[in-house]
Amino acid sequence: MTSDTRRPSEPAEPRRRLTREEARQRTRENLLAAAAVVFDRAGYNGTSLEAVAEAAGYTRGAVYSNFATKADLFMALLERFVEQEEAVQGAQLETQTIEQFFDGLDAIFEKQTQDRQWVLLQLEFFLAAARDPAIRAKYLEKTAGLTDLSGQTLDAKLAEMGLDAPFTGRELGILLNALGTGLALDFYLEPEALDPTLLVRAARLMAGLDPRPRGGGGSSGS
Amino acid sequence: MTSDTRRPSEPAEPRRRLTREEARQRTRENLLAAAAVVFDRAGYNGTSLEAVAEAAGYTRGAVYSNFATKADLFMALLERFVEQEEAVQGAQLETQTIEQFFDGLDAIFEKQTQDRQWVLLQLEFFLAAARDPAIRAKYLEKTAGLTDLSGQTLDAKLAEMGLDAPFTGRELGILLNALGTGLALDFYLEPEALDPTLLVRAARLMAGLDPRPRGGGGSSGS
DNA sequence: GTCTATACACGGATAGAC
DNA sequence: GTCTATCCGTGTATAGAC
Structure with missing residues (x-):
């Protein structure tokens, strides 16, 4: 200027x-x-x-x-959102201990269930991306950093702890991301049917840790 | 006459x-x-x-x-599809050994990645359901049987095997369902980026089994 | 060069002819 | 019970005001 x-x-x-x-x-x-x-x-x-x-x-x-078009307007909106989200999640996941990492994961998921409308909007746009290669390219470009975030963080975390997780950090990132998305969708249909601790418990297990975060008697009978 | x-x-x-x-x-x-x-x-x-x-x-x-409306037409389509899918998946998951169960799970997931258009359509309808309570009620009603299927099957399977899975059968059903959905979405964006064995490996782990299905050296280094 | 005003095409929905 | 005609809203394009 x-x-x-x-x-x-x-x-x-x-x-x-x-x-x-x-x-x-x-x-x-x-x-x-x-x-x-x-x-x-x-x-x-x-x-x-x-x-x-x-x-x-x-x-x-x-x-x-x-x-230029309605899609273009939405794309600009998405871009802005991703930038902001990247910063937030980055801060949330770059923690000291792995326990804090799971706390961050939990916080992100909880926020996701609250930002219902936004996630649904993203899903709507994902649909467009899945069908249109041009949109898909842009979508992937803009969200790449965000999806890699948890995986890379976990990779570092696991390495410095010498854990023998059954998955690589990247795989864990993919799994956690997919699981979070899938559970969020469930939540939108039946909020009360979803145990809010389920994601973190599964995450801990997949990272090779004890599924139970702290104390809590595992009375998981039918 | x-x-x-x-x-x-x-x-x-x-x-x-x-x-x-x-x-x-x-x-x-x-x-x-x-x-x-x-x-x-x-x-x-x-x-x-x-x-x-x-x-x-x-x-x-x-x-x-x-x-009555365009949505009504689509609802009829969904209903038909769910009925058919329920039968197929039911047959696929009601197996003898738990190993066969995971094979069935794998087959279902693979089919899901191939039926791309249909899954995207379902997702489109899910969006409508998430936003409109009336549609949501119908959607849940029609898909309830399908979502419970894997959970109940697993519950029985785990019970008869005496496995000490970290999750209940119902929880496992939810997790497997969510994970399958989330991974399928990833697949639609970047087909080549997804390891096709990832779902079953995660499923095995969450069921309390060894993540590696058969033999295969677990060279899961970074 | 930006925004308003207006026009057009298309799609969902409805009413009435046959 | 199906088709034709028609209405209304909305994405898109363009001419003109300032």
Whole structure:
């Protein structure tokens, strides 16, 4: 961004008024913020661009002026979300002890069950990615870092502990990710039917540790 | 033979000509068969009822005459699929030894990765179920038997073997189901990145068995 | 160069003809 | 019971205001 050399005749006020670029950026932000809310509520297919535009105080044309298509708008939203999530999960999983790692895993899963709407939105987008190679490429590119995170962390953790886990760190990352996703989906259908400790117990077992985190009598009768 | 029973008084002839009911049933079948093909190809949201009707040799009106809404049509399709799948999986999992059980599990997973379009369709419907309580109730009702299947089978299997699995049969069913779903989703994005033995290895471990099915050196170094 | 206003095509849904 | 005609909403495209 260069200096605000608007017009020679203009009063050389810096940042007095928004430049074109800034205004555009502001509109883009407003649209993205509105889109996050509206998509969240009704899903991707259930949301009209009209609704997004209205929520942001614009018209449909403004949307198309800033995003090529509806999918493009959503992609921008996803990108932003992944960046933020990467930071959060990274901090949550980069712990000292392996016990703390599982606590972090638990926290992530709990958050996932609460962010129901967002996960459903992601799933909707996953569907598009699974069907369209172009979208898939973008999707993988943007989420690659996030999916590798737990695996790499675990790899390091296991190595420094000398555990004889039945799986590699990468495999564990895949398994934990898949299990978390699958259990979250169950949760969305029958929240009360899911034991909240199940994920961590399974994770501990797969990492080669005792399934029971702390004390707790394992009265797991039928 | 009261052949020409065109009178509304009595249709005492069975099977001579298609009754209204039978004709309707036939059309319904045609529409369902066509819908299965077309939905499979382009997904739920990507398919128009026009396309369905055309594939079956009718017009949109015929569809609406047999199904209240697009969702209703899809629900009928799902119902049929679940029934059939329940039978198949039931046969596949009701085995003698626990080794055969894992073979069956493997076969089911492999089929799931091949039936890509169908699983994606189911996922699309799951989304609708997760968002709409009414659809959710129907969805759960129809799929309840299927989800309980592996759990109950495992419960019996574990009981008769006296294994000290860290999970109950029901928990194992949930875990295996969730893991299978999550891994299948991974597979749809990056088919070559998924080790096809991963599911069964994890399943064996969670059931309290040696993760390695047969022989194979466990060179699971990083 | 951005946003508004408007137009168009397509798809889900409904009403009425046959 | 199926088809035709029609309505309405929505994604997409474009012309024009500022």
